[in-house]
Amino acid sequence: MTTIESVRTSFFINGGWHAPSGSSTLPVISPLTEEQIGSVPAATTSDVDAAVDAARTARRLPEWRDISPAERAAHLRRFADALEDRAEDRARAVTSENGMPIGLARFAEGAAPVQLLRYYADLIESTPVEERRTSQPLPGTTVVRREPIGVVAAIAPWNFPAVLSMFKIAPALAAGCTVVLKPSPETSLDSYILAEAAVAAGLPDGVLNIVNGGSDIGQYLVAHPHVDKVAFTGSTAAGREIGKVCGELIRPVTLELGGKSAALVLDDADLEQTVTGLATASLLNTGQTCYMSTRILVPANRYDTYLEAISAMSAGLPIGDPMDESVAIGPLASARHRDRVLSMIARARDEGGTITTGGGTPAAVDRGFFVEPTVFGGVDNSATIAREEVFGPVLTVLRYDDLDDAIALANDSAYGLGGTVWTSDPDRGVDVARQIETGSFGVNYFNLDWNSPFGGVKASGIGRELGPEGLAAYQNLKSIFLPG
CATH class of the missing domain: 3.40.605.10 (Aldehyde Dehydrogenase; Chain A, domain 1)
Structure with missing residues (x-):
């Protein structure tokens, strides 16, 4: 400074x-x-x-x-x-x-x-x-x-x-x-x-x-x-x-x-474009953004593919000095907040969640309030990590059976602030968006529009x-x- x-x-x-x-x-x-x-x-x-x-x-x-x-x-x-x-x-x-x-x-x-x-x-x-x-x-x-x-x-x-x-x-x-x-x-x-x-x-x-x-x-x-x-x-x-x-x-x-927003990945979504988009829609500002799509809902028949791709994307984000132009993941804002995020990761592990990447502090960093981008699989929407706001670089990948199931899972939350849908058919995405109980939503992206209202429903x-x-x-x- x-x-x-x-x-x-x-x-x-x-x-x-x-x-x-x-x-x-x-x-x-x-x-x-x-x-x-x-x-x-x-x-x-x-x-x-x-x-x-x-x-x-x-x-x-x-x-x-x-x-x-x-x-x-x-x-x-x-x-x-x-x-x-x-x-x-x-x-x-x-x-x-x-x-x-x-x-x-x-x-x-x-x-x-x-x-x-x-x-x-x-x-x-x-x-x-x-x-x-x-x-x-x-x-x-x-x-x-x-x-x-x-x-x-x-x-x-x-x-x-x-x-x-x-x-x-x-x-x-x-x-x-x-x-x-x-x-x-x-x-x-x-x-x-x-x-x-x-x-x-x-x-x-x-x-x-x-x-x-x-x-x-x-x-x-x-x-x-x-x-x-x-x-x-x-x-x-x-x-x-x-x-x-x-x-x-x-x-x-x-x-x-707060929020615990869902990303609904439809069966017609492009894998590469979706996972690239989720880097911003789910992890902007090291996940310290209220409307992040941190519950990622994917079709059951593509679950393993998406879990692997989302884990690879998260693991590949550059971590380090936030003044470095190339860095995507900086430290969390305070020691207290880092400790809270780590405690939620530990609780999710104790509840049976499977960590596919991350889960702690970066090995190459010897100081700073860092938490690795962390992805959980093997849990359902009743898990604490899927219901409580983490406010850090922690994602949960959940499976759904059909579109009605995905919409029900997205709406099964105390929160309703943001959310996204990922599809090759924008009109289909808008139709899904209309059915989600939330104050804002994005189709293949999330953007705060200065000319449109922003806020939440429920908690x-x-x-x-x-x-x-x-x-x-x-x-x-x-x-x-x-x-x-």
């Missing part, structure tokens, strides 16, 4: 740098070297109060409250330009913090936040603030207004910290809301680059505020009396607790949570991000009736 400031001593609040009220710090640990590479201050409740107060004040000031959608769009475009100037630094910061391969980080953490700001700038300019409807049953007109929901508490995870923060920030700002962002403790440094871009872009004071902290600070922010909406990406367990608080407070909440969450639906999540609707 030679060009990135790695020791930070303040918070970004009300457009400037705010000295912390406490003395505690949060270390930033390299997942590659296992050494501390930086630190950030840990917020107290007083710091959160200051950030929320700044956001609440900014929400009511005319320079934000009274400007037009076109003027907000101009702010977002300047913000995007400033982030674009810092895209490489931000990508490298994230790779240093969580081990994301740098090629992926350049897109997901460098370019994608810029694209999202520009997308929502365009969208807010084309979305009317008001529309008039002919009222029923009485004659008259109703004016339907879209108004900003208010102060947003945005809580981001460590796996894609930059882009998943922007899933919340871009539509919230486009709608006219103000934001308090709490990054994950593991990935707080990159958010300072976000703050510096906000300053360079001239974003009005208090519109974006950033405080660091652990789960205690997140809990305080979620329940803060002056927060109007919560947007959270993270584990299902944490999402349940946030949902309880927001339910008690009657507070709007968007929860993008995978509530609400949607991205697309016009992601903007609507930060707007209140008001109806004004006029007799006539």
Whole structure:
């Protein structure tokens, strides 16, 4: 991290740098070297109060409250330009913090936040603030207004910290809301680059505020009396607790949570193309991606062929320093998470699963939070490894008898976030996709489309991000009736 400031001593609040009220710090640990590479201050409740107060004040000031959608769009475009100037630094910061391969980080953490700001700038300019409807049953007109929901508490995870923060920030700002962002403790440094871009872009004071902290600070922010909406990406367990608080407070909440998505390999799929595609659809970011297709369902009569091919593909992915352009599998984000993944591998082995590749840490690596890409065969959909989210480079290959059986297995899950189908007939793939209980799906690929809603069903969450639906999540609707 030679060009990135790695020791930070303040918070970004009300457009400037705010000295912390406490003395505690949060270390930033390299997942590659296992050494501390930086630190950030840990917020107290007083710091959160200051950030929320700044956001609440900014929400009511005319320079934000009274400007037009076109003027907000101009702010977002300047913000995007400033982030674009810092895209490489931000990508490298994230790779240093969580081990994301740098090629992926350049897109997901460098370019994608810029694209999202520009997308929502365009969208807010084309979305009317008001529309008039002919009222029923009485004659008259109703004016339907879209108004900003208010102060947003945005809580981001460590796996894609930059882009998943922007899933919340871009539509919230486009709608006219103000934001308090709490990054994950593991990935707080990159958010300072976000703050510096906000300053360079001239974003009005208090519109974006950033405080660091652990789960205690997140809990305080979620329940803060002056927060109007919560947007959270993270584990299902944490999402349940946030949902309880927001339910008690009657507070709007968007929860993008865990997944255990299925890849349905149909009997007409091309073996080579399917297995090549699964390298991304199932193992992106070392498997630390919520929508990964980690349950791979293959026809029983081709089970051995696919198990062998998927195992070979997984074993062949380059492992090592995530700053190396050729590396596909970096270290996991933390020692705690590595240990959790290894414990799930051990449990699956104890339950009778057969490891066909991987199963531990790479022999050639003497440090870093690495786990080999691991493939399990010989289990069914009742196994723990097939039901619980691992969030690492661990795949389970399951057999099915016919298409109805495959669809039933795909739907036999507590989760419903992503999924894929692999077939030589795209129309057949779409027909299968319609039958899967999930919020998003891909035919021979998986892609997050900025212009379409993303989110889960069942234990995978509530609400949607991205697309016009992601903007609507930060707007209140008001109806004004006029007799006539």
